Amino acid sequence: MRTFILNERQAQACFFCLMVSVVPGLAHSDPSHSDKHASPSHSMSAAVNSADVKILPSAKSVKAGDVIYTFSILDSKQKPVKADDLVIEHEKKLHMLVYDPSLNEFQHVHPTFESGQWKVPLVFSINGNYWIWFQGKTKDGADFSVPERVMVSGGKPAHSAPPKLIESRQYSQGPLQVSLGQNEVKAGEETMITMTISRKDKVPLKLSPYLGAFAHVVATPASGDSLIHVHPMNGQKSNEGMIHTKFPSAGSYKLWIQFEESGKVVTAPVVIAVK
Numbered sequence: 001m002r003t004f005i006l007n008e009r010q011a012q013a014c015f016f017c018l019m020v021s022v023v024p025g026l027a028h029s030d031p032s033h034s035d036k037h038a039s040p041s042h043s044m045s046a047a048v049n050s051a052d053v054k055i056l057p058s059a060k061s062v063k064a065g066d067v068i069y070t071f072s073i074l075d076s077k078q079k080p081v082k083a084d085d086l087v088i089e090h091e092k093k094l095h096m097l098v099y100d101p102s103l104n105e106f107q108h109v110h111p112t113f114e115s116g117q118w119k120v121p122l123v124f125s126i127n128g129n130y131w132i133w134f135q136g137k138t139k140d141g142a143d144f145s146v147p148e149r150v151m152v153s154g155g156k157p158a159h160s161a162p163p164k165l166i167e168s169r170q171y172s173q174g175p176l177q178v179s180l181g182q183n184e185v186k187a188g189e190e191t192m193i194t195m196t197i198s199r200k201d202k203v204p205l206k207l208s209p210y211l212g213a214f215a216h217v218v219a220t221p222a223s224g225d226s227l228i229h230v231h232p233m234n235g236q237k238s239n240e241g242m243i244h245t246k247f248p249s250a251g252s253y254k255l256w257i258q259f260e261e262s263g264k265v266v267t268a269p270v271v272i273a274v275k
Helices: 008-014
Strands: 004-007 017-022 042-049 054-057 061-063 065-074 094-099 106-109 112-114 117-124 128-137 143-153 170-173 176-180 190-199 216-221 226-230 240-246 251-261 264-274
Touching: 054 143, 061 065, 065 128, 094 117, 106 117, 106 216, 106 251, 106 264, 128 226, 143 226, 170 264, 176 264, 190 251, 216 240, 226 240
Parallel strands: 061 143
Antiparallel strands: 004 226, 017 042, 054 065, 065 117, 094 106, 094 128, 112 117, 128 143, 170 176, 176 190, 190 240, 216 226, 216 251, 251 264
């Protein structure tokens, strides 16, 4: 399990900088095993240049609608990176995190390698200059988390950006409710936030691991130019997860919490204010 925190400038300088340290007392486990409901959490330490990979999109702009987004990955020797060159992490060879500048639109998808290139279906309905983060791990153990942009036009008018993020640690979708603990979060300090998933009706909660973890949590500041991607550990109760991370700077962060309940993936957007 890894935490990715990277801003655009750092990524352009070295393509990927992984900052990670293991939480004391927790042994490492293989996150590719889908039955590992509880996994160790990691936090930030010094930056290192883990993998020199470069993303080459087939297009820098697309029309709104259903899109097949294609791209190539080059390694440090400018050789194409194929599916066999990557290892499975959280059940997939490659993860893509996509969001617009307003942080209202979000997609977490998984490209496949076909006919010499990577491709993935995306759905764009709102105009804007979207962020796309590519995350994976090469066979030699080097991680990468690389940002790109794609301009979407021909759809509905873009949302106002940058967004005015107001702290809201609770989200409801029908009977489902996601709540975060109210403990204060300080910039540059390790923090542990409890997340609780519940139902407001009398139907039993049916949680399953999502991509080999209790949940996936993606966070970005209002600027959208940096990314945190963590996987909560199991909490003391079956419907609790523990988000362990470090927010690099003060301000408000948009979080997308993804988990599986009753066989469906739920995406819960919340906002945390960091002091």
